[in-house]
Amino acid sequence: MTTASDSLQMFQHHRTISVCKNRGWPGRVQAMETSSEEQAGAAQQRGTKMGSEDGARKWDVFRLGNLLRMAVVWILCLFYSYIQYHVIRLQLPHRKHEFQSLNFRFRSSQESKPACIVTGASSGLGRETASALAQRGFHVILAGRSLERLEVVRAEIQTQSSSASCQALAVDLTSVPSILSFTRTVKELFESHDSPGTLQLLVNNAGVIAASQRWTEDDCDVTMASNYIGHYILTHELLPLLQKNAPQARIVNLVSFTHRALQRDQIDVSQLRNGGIQQKPADRSYYPLAKIYETSKLFLILFSYELHRRGFSNTEHKDRVSVMAADPGFASTNLLREVPNWLVQLSFIVMRLLRLWQSPTAGASSVVAAATAPWEVSGKYVFGNQGLFCKSTSLTYDEQLGRSLWEASEGICTELIDKHSKYD
Ligand SMILES: NC(=O)c1ccc[n+]([C@@H]2O[C@H](COP(=O)([O-])OP(=O)(O)OC[C@H]3O[C@@H](n4cnc5c(N)ncnc54)[C@H](OP(=O)(O)O)[C@@H]3O)[C@@H](O)[C@H]2O)c1
Numbered sequence: 001m002t003t004a005s006d007s008l009q010m011f012q013h014h015r016t017i018s019v020c021k022n023r024g025w026p027g028r029v030q031a032m033e034t035s036s037e038e039q040a041g042a043a044q045q046r047g048t049k050m051g052s053e054d055g056a057r058k059w060d061v062f063r064l065g066n067l068l069r070m071a072v073v074w075i076l077c078l079f080y081s082y083i084q085y086h087v088i089r090l091q092l093p094h095r096k097h098e099f100q101s102l103n104f105r106f107r108s109s110q111e112s113k114p115a116c117i118v119t120g121a122s123s124g125l126g127r128e129t130a131s132a133l134a135q136r137g138f139h140v141i142l143a144g145r146s147l148e149r150l151e152v153v154r155a156e157i158q159t160q161s162s163s164a165s166c167q168a169l170a171v172d173l174t175s176v177p178s179i180l181s182f183t184r185t186v187k188e189l190f191e192s193h194d195s196p197g198t199l200q201l202l203v204n205n206a207g208v209i210a211a212s213q214r215w216t217e218d219d220c221d222v223t224m225a226s227n228y229i230g231h232y233i234l235t236h237e238l239l240p241l242l243q244k245n246a247p248q249a250r251i252v253n254l255v256s257f258t259h260r261a262l263q264r265d266q267i268d269v270s271q272l273r274n275g276g277i278q279q280k281p282a283d284r285s286y287y288p289l290a291k292i293y294e295t296s297k298l299f300l301i302l303f304s305y306e307l308h309r310r311g312f313s314n315t316e317h318k319d320r321v322s323v324m325a326a327d328p329g330f331a332s333t334n335l336l337r338e339v340p341n342w343l344v345q346l347s348f349i350v351m352r353l354l355r356l357w358q359s360p361t362a363g364a365s366s367v368v369a370a371a372t373a374p375w376e377v378s379g380k381y382v383f384g385n386q387g388l389f390c391k392s393t394s395l396t397y398d399e400q401l402g403r404s405l406w407e408a409s410e411g412i413c414t415e416l417i418d419k420h421s422k423y424d
Pocket residue numbers: 119120121122123124125126143144145146149171172173174205206207208226227254255256257327328329330331332333334335336
């Protein structure tokens with residue numbers, strides 16, 4: 001029988017990865033961004049491909065169903081989350097020991113500054129989180145696809161506070177060579193004499209909602225690759241470095257209330273590369289964007305709890321790394337950039353009317369609370385801008401499911417790292 005520490009060792013299995021000389025990784029994904037018009041064109045093409053008006057109509061109905069799921073089911077999920085949040089807030093005075101977000105100070109000394117990595121730091125919540133952490137004394141590595149956009153954020157942060165310390169580093173989470181190149185640079189950076197500090201925090205924030213089916217060069221669905229698989233591989237590669245700085249080290253995964261929309265029979269871990277959902281073969285020509293996004297976020301929660309079980313709660317090791325799942329609620333960012341503009345505007349109006357609208361700064365406070373809670377706290381789901389510990393759905397606490405997902409992810413991770421290491 002494999003013990004928890006064996007499994008963790010498996011996860012940490014060191015690989016020799018040589019340098020990926022290429023930088024920037026353009027064109028890894030078949031199509032990076034698609035406008036609403038292009039999507040409409042693609043929909044029409046699909047209709048034509050199906051060879052009938054009936055096909056086009058079916059596609060329109062399917063697409064509308066997807067958008068309705070986002071407009072109605074996601075709002076209901078958000079409502080449910082806030083009901084739980086307010087119940088917990090009311091109980092707060094009696095349960096302070098359980099639910100509290102503290103401004104924990106990370107280890108900092110004259111010689112070493114605490115350092116962190118924030119993925120997707122070029123926009124929205126990642127940008128605000130990076131700024132807040134820099135103001136709290138972290139050296140922040142801004143990670144993202146475009147160095148140009150990251151440099152703009154770096155300049156902004158340093159204008160806000162002259163003592164802020166940050167740097168930009170490119171990574172595309174849909175490209176395994178890019179992730180390996182990034183982690184190699186990070187390892188070299190922290191092992192060098194002029195290391196900017198000790199890596200104590202990894203914030204897996206980057207995310208997308210792709211509106212049409214697109215594949216990475218390794219045949220993974222782009223939403224699943226950006227939101228889950230890429231972060232799994234990144235964590236796998238950086239965990240040994242974080243463990244060196246344990247016990248004061250943490251991983252924060254950005255998750256979403258939308259995971260509440262899923263039932264057990266809708267997901268299929270063996271279909272991880274295809275988006276992780278159960279699909280009847282006849283439906284394959286349709287792209288269920290909402291379900292795939294929800295599944296990627298559900299998987300991140302399952303991954304957070306499984307990593308917590310393997311690397312924190314079930315081990316006596318000194319190198320225990322704390323893991324948190326942070327859910328900001330709804331925040332007005334660029335996340336819906338591929339969704340039709342009318343729906344985005346409508347959702348902003350509805351959210352404002354329901355008083356559930358948040359600025360990116362308010363949304364990022366849940367992430368900062370999760371990141372700065374005392375390190376002994378691990379395996380928690382932090383919701384909302386006061387950083388309360390809430391409950392995700394019962395599905396996310398299913399240990400059997402967590403194990404299956406871990407094994408499937410480990411399989412893909414090993415295969416892809418081996419494949420790409422060969423070419424270095
Ligand atoms: N906004 C919300 O209401 C909400 C709610 C719950 C959870 N979340 C989660 O919060 C996280 C941040 O989203 P956001 O709302 O701040 O959206 P956003 O403004 O669109 O930011 C997403 C960030 O992810 C980066 N990114 C996307 N694909 C990437 C890739 N393949 N490799 C590296 N970076 C990539 C983007 O970089 P580029 O600049 O290169 O595009 C951007 O910096 C996401 O994981 C999202 O699921 C958001």
